[in-house]
């Protein structure tokens with residue numbers, strides 16, 4: 001496991017991008033639950049964010065790809081609207097311990 005960040009740097013309803021061992025990934029804090037995915041859109045294999053650390057739609061209900069606007073469930077990474085319905089973001093296993101977020105990279 002590798003340390004990704006401390007929880008206090010990832011407030012509720014925000015997202016944050018990271019580079020770990022040359023792997024680009026991001027984390028979302030949705031109502032205190034942390035979800036981590038590879039930063040790769042399953043539609044075209046490009047990074048997802050609009051601006052640095054900005055992976056969510058305006059209402060902060062979904063992860064949204066900046067290139068063609070696909071919307072993904074924050075909970076499981078499934079594309080629910082846009083050009084790749086049913087395709088999945090690659091989930092990264094994560095654990096929160098003592099206020100720190102740890103990940104297991106593939």
Ligand code: FES
Nearest residue numbers: 041043065068070
């Ligand atoms: S590259 Fe993400 S929706 Fe097309």
